[in-house]
Amino acid sequence: MNVLEVRGVGKQFGGLVALDKVDFDVRKGSITAVIGPNGAGKTTFFNLVTGVYRPDCGEILFDGRSVVGLRPDRVTALGLARTFQNIRLFADLSVVDNVLIAMHRRLTSGILDILLNRRKTRIEERRALGEVYGLLEYLGLEPWINEPAKNLPYGIQRRLEIARALATRPKLLLLDEPAAGMSPRETRELTDLIRRLRDDFDLTVLLIEHDMKLVMNISERIMVLDYGRAIAEGTPEEIRSHPKVIEAYLGHSAVS
Amino acid sequence: MKAIKRGFPRAWYNPWIQALLLAAYTAGVSAALAFSGQSVIWFLLLVASLLFLYHSSLPRKVQWIWAAVVLGAILPLAASTGPAYESYMEVATQMGIYIAMAVGLNIVVGFAGLLDLGFVAFFSLGAYTYAIFFSDQANQFLSGHHFPLPGGLFWLFLPLGMFIAGLFGVLLGLPVLRVKGDYLAIVTLGFGEIIRIIFNNLDKPVNITNGAIGISSVRPPELFGVTFTFPHHYYYLVLVLLAGVFYAVHRLEHSRIGRAWKAVREDEIAAQAMGVPLVRTKLTAFAAGASFSGLMGVVFAAKQAFIDPTSFTMLESITILVMVILGGMGSLPGAVVGACLVTVLNLQLLPQLTNWLNQLAAQGMISFPPALSPSKMQRFLFGMLLILFTVFRPKGVLPARLRRHDPGHMAELAREYRQGIAGVHPSISPLAEPGSSSSRAEKGMQKEGMSP
Amino acid sequence: MCVLAQILQNLPQVLVDGITLGAVYATVALGYTMVYGILELINFAHGEIFMTGAFIGTAVLMGLNAAGVLAAIPKGAALLVALAAAMVITGLLGVGIERVAYRPLRKAPRLIPLISAIGVSFVLQDVVRFIAEWRTGNYIVTGISLFDSEISFGPVTVKTNALIVLGAAIVMMAGLDLFVQRTKWGTAMRAVAQDKDTAALMSIDVNKVIALTFFVGSALGGATGVLFAQQYGTIDPYIGFILGLKAFTAAVLGGIGNIRGAMFGGFVLGILEMFASAELSVLTGGVLRAEYKDVFAFLILIAVLLFKPEGLFGQVVKEKV
Amino acid sequence: GGGGASPSSSGSGGGGGGSGGVIKIATQSPLSGGNATLGEAIKLGAQLAVEDRAEDFKKLGFTLQLVPYDDQADPKKGVANAQMIAADQDILGVVGHLNSGVAIPSSEVYEKYSIPMVSPSNTATQVTDRGLKTVNRICARDDFQGPAGAKFAVQQLGAKKIFVIQDKTAYGQGLADAFKDAAQKLGAEIVGYEGITVGEKDFNGVLNQAKAKNPDLIYFGGTYAEGGLIVKQARDKGLNMKFMGGDALDSSSMVEIAGPAIADTYYTSIAADVTKTDEGKKWAQRYEQKFGKKVESYSSYGYDSAMVLLKAIENAIQADGGKKPTREQVRDAVRAIQDYQGIVTKVGFDNKGDNKYAKVYVYQFEPGQYPGQQIAELAKD
Amino acid sequence: MSLLTLENVHVFYGGIHALKGVSLSVDKGEIVTLIGANGAGKTTTLRSVCAQVPVREGRVFFDGREITRCPTHEVAAMGIGHVPEGRRIFARLTVRENLEIGAFAARDKDRVRARMEEVFGYFPRLKERLNQKAGTLSGGEQQMLAIGRALMSEPSLLLLDEPSMGLAPIVVEQIFEILGELNRRGMTLLLVEQNAFQALQLADRGYVIQNGEILLADAAQALINNEEVKEAYLA
Numbered sequence A: 001m002n003v004l005e006v007r008g009v010g011k012q013f014g015g016l017v018a019l020d021k022v023d024f025d026v027r028k029g030s031i032t033a034v035i036g037p038n039g040a041g042k043t044t045f046f047n048l049v050t051g052v053y054r055p056d057c058g059e060i061l062f063d064g065r066s067v068v069g070l071r072p073d074r075v076t077a078l079g080l081a082r083t084f085q086n087i088r089l090f091a092d093l094s095v096v097d098n099v100l101i102a103m104h105r106r107l108t109s110g111i112l113d114i115l116l117n118r119r120k121t122r123i124e125e126r127r128a129l130g131e132v133y134g135l136l137e138y139l140g141l142e143p144w145i146n147e148p149a150k151n152l153p154y155g156i157q158r159r160l161e162i163a164r165a166l167a168t169r170p171k172l173l174l175l176d177e178p179a180a181g182m183s184p185r186e187t188r189e190l191t192d193l194i195r196r197l198r199d200d201f202d203l204t205v206l207l208i209e210h211d212m213k214l215v216m217n218i219s220e221r222i223m224v225l226d227y228g229r230a231i232a233e234g235t236p237e238e239i240r241s242h243p244k245v246i247e248a249y250l251g252h253s254a255v256s
Numbered sequence B: 001m002k003a004i005k006r007g008f009p010r011a012w013y014n015p016w017i018q019a020l021l022l023a024a025y026t027a028g029v030s031a032a033l034a035f036s037g038q039s040v041i042w043f044l045l046l047v048a049s050l051l052f053l054y055h056s057s058l059p060r061k062v063q064w065i066w067a068a069v070v071l072g073a074i075l076p077l078a079a080s081t082g083p084a085y086e087s088y089m090e091v092a093t094q095m096g097i098y099i100a101m102a103v104g105l106n107i108v109v110g111f112a113g114l115l116d117l118g119f120v121a122f123f124s125l126g127a128y129t130y131a132i133f134f135s136d137q138a139n140q141f142l143s144g145h146h147f148p149l150p151g152g153l154f155w156l157f158l159p160l161g162m163f164i165a166g167l168f169g170v171l172l173g174l175p176v177l178r179v180k181g182d183y184l185a186i187v188t189l190g191f192g193e194i195i196r197i198i199f200n201n202l203d204k205p206v207n208i209t210n211g212a213i214g215i216s217s218v219r220p221p222e223l224f225g226v227t228f229t230f231p232h233h234y235y236y237l238v239l240v241l242l243a244g245v246f247y248a249v250h251r252l253e254h255s256r257i258g259r260a261w262k263a264v265r266e267d268e269i270a271a272q273a274m275g276v277p278l279v280r281t282k283l284t285a286f287a288a289g290a291s292f293s294g295l296m297g298v299v300f301a302a303k304q305a306f307i308d309p310t311s312f313t314m315l316e317s318i319t320i321l322v323m324v325i326l327g328g329m330g331s332l333p334g335a336v337v338g339a340c341l342v343t344v345l346n347l348q349l350l351p352q353l354t355n356w357l358n359q360l361a362a363q364g365m366i367s368f369p370p371a372l373s374p375s376k377m378q379r380f381l382f383g384m385l386l387i388l389f390t391v392f393r394p395k396g397v398l399p400a401r402l403r404r405h406d407p408g409h410m411a412e413l414a415r416e417y418r419q420g421i422a423g424v425h426p427s428i429s430p431l432a433e434p435g436s437s438s439s440r441a442e443k444g445m446q447k448e449g450m451s452p
Numbered sequence C: 001m002c003v004l005a006q007i008l009q010n011l012p013q014v015l016v017d018g019i020t021l022g023a024v025y026a027t028v029a030l031g032y033t034m035v036y037g038i039l040e041l042i043n044f045a046h047g048e049i050f051m052t053g054a055f056i057g058t059a060v061l062m063g064l065n066a067a068g069v070l071a072a073i074p075k076g077a078a079l080l081v082a083l084a085a086a087m088v089i090t091g092l093l094g095v096g097i098e099r100v101a102y103r104p105l106r107k108a109p110r111l112i113p114l115i116s117a118i119g120v121s122f123v124l125q126d127v128v129r130f131i132a133e134w135r136t137g138n139y140i141v142t143g144i145s146l147f148d149s150e151i152s153f154g155p156v157t158v159k160t161n162a163l164i165v166l167g168a169a170i171v172m173m174a175g176l177d178l179f180v181q182r183t184k185w186g187t188a189m190r191a192v193a194q195d196k197d198t199a200a201l202m203s204i205d206v207n208k209v210i211a212l213t214f215f216v217g218s219a220l221g222g223a224t225g226v227l228f229a230q231q232y233g234t235i236d237p238y239i240g241f242i243l244g245l246k247a248f249t250a251a252v253l254g255g256i257g258n259i260r261g262a263m264f265g266g267f268v269l270g271i272l273e274m275f276a277s278a279e280l281s282v283l284t285g286g287v288l289r290a291e292y293k294d295v296f297a298f299l300i301l302i303a304v305l306l307f308k309p310e311g312l313f314g315q316v317v318k319e320k321v
Numbered sequence D: 001g002g003g004g005a006s007p008s009s010s011g012s013g014g015g016g017g018g019s020g021g022v023i024k025i026a027t028q029s030p031l032s033g034g035n036a037t038l039g040e041a042i043k044l045g046a047q048l049a050v051e052d053r054a055e056d057f058k059k060l061g062f063t064l065q066l067v068p069y070d071d072q073a074d075p076k077k078g079v080a081n082a083q084m085i086a087a088d089q090d091i092l093g094v095v096g097h098l099n100s101g102v103a104i105p106s107s108e109v110y111e112k113y114s115i116p117m118v119s120p121s122n123t124a125t126q127v128t129d130r131g132l133k134t135v136n137r138i139c140a141r142d143d144f145q146g147p148a149g150a151k152f153a154v155q156q157l158g159a160k161k162i163f164v165i166q167d168k169t170a171y172g173q174g175l176a177d178a179f180k181d182a183a184q185k186l187g188a189e190i191v192g193y194e195g196i197t198v199g200e201k202d203f204n205g206v207l208n209q210a211k212a213k214n215p216d217l218i219y220f221g222g223t224y225a226e227g228g229l230i231v232k233q234a235r236d237k238g239l240n241m242k243f244m245g246g247d248a249l250d251s252s253s254m255v256e257i258a259g260p261a262i263a264d265t266y267y268t269s270i271a272a273d274v275t276k277t278d279e280g281k282k283w284a285q286r287y288e289q290k291f292g293k294k295v296e297s298y299s300s301y302g303y304d305s306a307m308v309l310l311k312a313i314e315n316a317i318q319a320d321g322g323k324k325p326t327r328e329q330v331r332d333a334v335r336a337i338q339d340y341q342g343i344v345t346k347v348g349f350d351n352k353g354d355n356k357y358a359k360v361y362v363y364q365f366e367p368g369q370y371p372g373q374q375i376a377e378l379a380k381d
Numbered sequence E: 001m002s003l004l005t006l007e008n009v010h011v012f013y014g015g016i017h018a019l020k021g022v023s024l025s026v027d028k029g030e031i032v033t034l035i036g037a038n039g040a041g042k043t044t045t046l047r048s049v050c051a052q053v054p055v056r057e058g059r060v061f062f063d064g065r066e067i068t069r070c071p072t073h074e075v076a077a078m079g080i081g082h083v084p085e086g087r088r089i090f091a092r093l094t095v096r097e098n099l100e101i102g103a104f105a106a107r108d109k110d111r112v113r114a115r116m117e118e119v120f121g122y123f124p125r126l127k128e129r130l131n132q133k134a135g136t137l138s139g140g141e142q143q144m145l146a147i148g149r150a151l152m153s154e155p156s157l158l159l160l161d162e163p164s165m166g167l168a169p170i171v172v173e174q175i176f177e178i179l180g181e182l183n184r185r186g187m188t189l190l191l192v193e194q195n196a197f198q199a200l201q202l203a204d205r206g207y208v209i210q211n212g213e214i215l216l217a218d219a220a221q222a223l224i225n226n227e228e229v230k231e232a233y234l235a
């Protein structure tokens, strides 16, 4: 079964065709990668799926429902969460608040509940805090809970982005270059983490990455974009030896 | 829970000792105020005790009760012995009105990051709502002679003024939310001016606001047969309303709504990606801020007994903004301190200072050329103080602080949460899941954390 | 009588008056836009710098007059002297203000400098007032008008002054636009606007660039002040506030940070206002009158921003996510 | 006495009783901000009065002092200052305010503490129509000055088509409305009624409209700062009809701002021409010497208001056998004044506190001259 | 001869002691790399050279001159180029203007033009996007621009903070080639890389930084063979 089905999606910026009628499916429970040269349209693809941009043409189905034209917060509410290539944390807020905010949709207290400090609100807040701490622990972020996000080292910030996305309880998690700025060792840990996330949270993971070790290691399927077009799709083995991909993206040394 | 600062002996941080010192201070200053008869300094020092209280390490609850006792009993009692009693109460009342407005604007500017330069419009909406119906103004456009309404209905108009201002907050917000940043500033400024100009001109074709002439002889409120005539009546009224406002803002700030405001301030795109609806969040901020302002508008109209559009100029909006920023954006105590500072400066200290200089000049102790007569220097001094304050306290007098969580306590909550999921804690499960109902995530929670 | 005919009959003169007022708005708006473009700071004190320029220019002309020089030199030369003096002094004043009230706040939250700017406004208003009052006994000063003659084109009359204001406005805009778009320093200004730390890494002296910006912006404001005093004859220390506000509105209308936009916004606002105060009551049969002109102008501003939230000339900087 | 910043903390504190001591009167008017010229004129006028009478009060055993307050034309400041004034028991009366919008809420406070207020310049009808015991004024009400102007405009100047401009302030609108209604009653046609914004400098828009209507007279309800420019810009446009306005045009700045364009401009004022009497001339000279400023109409109003107040205090002292009077006594003494001859107007209060003798004089400006030529005198109907 | 020297440098962020006495040196013509975990202080070290963080204690020398207290723009004008962490391109300027700003201190226009061509030679992609606003470039394109911009000033010392971040493998390869090429032409490089293995292969010497302190300093090859380094920083 596919959680995500993309049919003929295209996007232009001015005269620039960033995505050109892309078709793509993501199987439920899989870990799938999107790779491609810089400027190929990968991030744009994520932006279309999450509602940040509206596609010029085509259809995007998430869990069988069209998400084209939905606001990003609605898309998130349906169970689609993402991280950002250029980290976009709430820089002046604490780590805990960053994650709490991501639970916005899942908390249900209205303004009256809050003003009257109803029991429901109090319980909800307690549980939210509990869940946040659990998540932070899970990602090894608990030493930083009271730190403003902007003070964290780069790699930790990336992990916080993941924690934040998880807090929305997504079914499909989109990671945009999660390993950027991480050392090989951290990347290795990240690889494990993504696998465990998938299992522990019953997730489907779709990721963009330039670190081929991670990609080849983790993905079940890979799509390759180049100049907005899907030039190849397949298993890591197929992609690794795909001549077009080697030519446009991998280079010859990376293959060996 | 206060962070320990270096340089003081440990005993300073013992809440009991602090309470004792504070009590002694309060007692001493109030006695001085009571016996000196009339002195701004003692009055201000007594008010300042609340600042020390805020910085003390007494528990929050105790701090609130303490503050209530000082403001509700000690301060008015100590001041009431002198001839300046009502003068103090007047200043304190105006201070209270501004505090509520600054706290309201702080929601919009400080929490949600929406620069609003037309905030006073909401204040005027509240004020006119009351003034029109509690003077004979309403007879001009409504048939029958039902107006002014009896003072007892004041209590109905408090929520009404709040509601109307809040409603306009939403109405303004709807179109305005398309524009961002400083564009928003100018649009709100335009809105503020539009409202003021309309009030200034709505004497024709139907006389609703009496235009530039203003509405006079506004009837004061009544409670249990007591008519509000003196500033100290309004002081208590404002005190009670302020308690409500603080409570509300305090609740909201640390709720999902307050967090959503801040998220929108920090990064709109990320906030949306985390499921925060942009428009609704901004609208609640506008509405909440506006309603506090509208509430105080009603009080203001009743207290002044007269209103006209000159009380609602753009300069007024800017003054409130100054209070918020001076105090520390996004900080509730900051907004309070900012409002107090600006009001006290404007209404008490600067007039007194210039009067004093003037008297010295009159007695020939110092001399000024007439062009530099000290009585005209209020604005100049105010401007100077603004510059000095910002340069020396660029983050505001009491900058916003992050709420700190105790890791131990959080770990405890996390345990409780896991148990709740395991079914030990059968209370409602309010953390609904988007889409389906299975509880996937909990599995993740129950495993061991990843090593950092 | 036919409403349209009434309006048409007036229209040429209304347009001319609107353009004249718009030229003043436009040039003041330039200064706002410039400082905003660099520091993302709404320099509320800009209106007061403009006002100071007006006083300095007037003082220079009065001084020349008192010394008996004024009658001896060509009027154009006198105006140039006044302009030069005002520009240099207000330019330096701008640099000084930046140094004292804004530079210490560069790392502070974005709105903080707004407060010191308001402080500077108050202080400048009063300082100018004290000086004017001390020298002349009255802070409302009526200066010397150099070009008071009128030129008529058919039904329309224009003061020579207005033409000078207009010409100066266009020259200033063109010069500034060239400077900012085409020179190295202009690019540096825009780079500093976006990221001071990184600009410094490009060996740009950030302080110098900011000071330069303030100098140019303030000098333009000062020059406009002189022209304003020439145009309207009477000045007081409070002219900066309303005018500054209007000019800021104009800058936003055009797309703040955009020089051509500021210019265009100024003219649009001037014409709109003039049109509203002349024709609103004709249009509405007396229901809405001239006093609604600001409402009218603001409503149009809001409408424009709703459809083009970045202003008329502003670029859609769609954030790349 | 408390801290250093508390100048008003001296004094007997106990209200009346005891001969000797300090007597203060306060002024409240805008001393900073855009309205300060007018506000300061009031203050300086009162100051001169206090100095003039200081000797007399010395003889009675009192030190006379003036306490100037800056209300910044802001009702909230006015009210807060009023409370401070109330707290200083030595203050027995107030001269002020400039703006009716500040006077009305502040006088609510004066009333509570029985502090008499003598207003030099509040013309709005509501100021005295509320029937407060403490509120008095020496100037003419809008509904006297406006109609008087209308009468002169229609009957003497022969204006048939009149264009009315007002500045959308309480003063400007009150006056312009009263003028408009009266002029219509007298048979004139109001061909336009437009508002302008205080503080702006370009009034060409409204004037273009006036030009299209081609009236015989333009009436302006507002102050000289805008009035002068309107006259000037109108003449530049070739509008050569007559102009008229109220007492707020009565300023030397009006002449300066309008320049040669001022010809054919009229204004109504309750002030008789000071320079017509020797005494008045001498007074004006003294004022100019002392303060280095030209006399404004509000200087003399301020002076007369303060003099009336001081006269009342003096009366109260004498009535009470030389003791310091209470505020109530002063309040009643003020209202009891019936024929005090001031420097510009005779003063006698009716039971509302309006000046029975307020006359309206009509003046015509001449280029370069201030004050204008007094050309008519109108009494109350 | 040593081109850049840090002596016992201490840096604080508020209360956080980020550098605790870092000393290192880079000789003329060398490639030196600084490796370390997240938050170890690599970025802070580079920033302390350019006076982007205040150095509380210790000294920095460049080309024999002390530059500890020199303002950033002067340091840059002396010939230190910097590719900052997170790219920091000027988003609202075009690609061309970004490059021109890179050569701000240069006087000779022809030389600037030639230099720009050279950059296009390295990154043809940038030439295709010449008049696009830099903010709308893809992540990798922005990284190319950041490097190109730093090259525009013809620095004698180039500080690179994770230049390969976000780049396609084929481009990463190119980048390392380019760095080698630049070095051969006489440019001295101080390189911070997560991709420690590749960095060490390129470099002459390397430093390992941990918790704000230099833990190890050695020839690059020796570090590659060091068991601990292998364990901690190499895959």
Ligand SMILES: Nc1ncnc2c1ncn2[C@@H]1O[C@H](COP(=O)(O)OP(=O)(O)OP(=O)(O)O)[C@@H](O)[C@H]1O
Binding pocket: A013, A014, A016, A018, A036, A037, A038, A039, A040, A041, A042, A043, A044, A045, A085, C318, C319, C320, E136, E137, E138, E139, E140, E141, E166
């Ligand atoms: N908002 C925009 N306006 C104009 N052009 C854009 C915009 N967003 C993206 N582009 C262009 O579209 C192309 C695709 O960009 P995108 O960010 O999707 O690339 P990418 O595949 O994520 O690359 P990278 O791996 O370098 O991050 C790029 O050439 C970029 O310049």
Ligand SMILES: Nc1ncnc2c1ncn2[C@@H]1O[C@H](COP(=O)(O)OP(=O)(O)OP(=O)(O)O)[C@@H](O)[C@H]1O
Binding pocket: A150, A151, A152, A153, A154, A155, A156, A181, E013, E014, E016, E018, E036, E037, E038, E039, E040, E041, E042, E043, E044, E045, E085
């Ligand atoms: N602006 C700041 N405010 C407070 N602390 C900071 C700030 N910048 C960095 N730090 C702290 O200083 C330490 C060193 O950070 P630095 O950015 O130099 O590390 P790094 O080695 O470059 O890490 P990374 O590999 O993640 O880029 C970290 O602990 C970080 O949390």
Ligand SMILES: [Mg+2]
Binding pocket: A042, A043, A044, A085, E138, E139, E140
């Ligand atoms: Mg990308």
Ligand SMILES: [Mg+2]
Binding pocket: A154, E042, E043, E044, E085
């Ligand atoms: Mg780093």
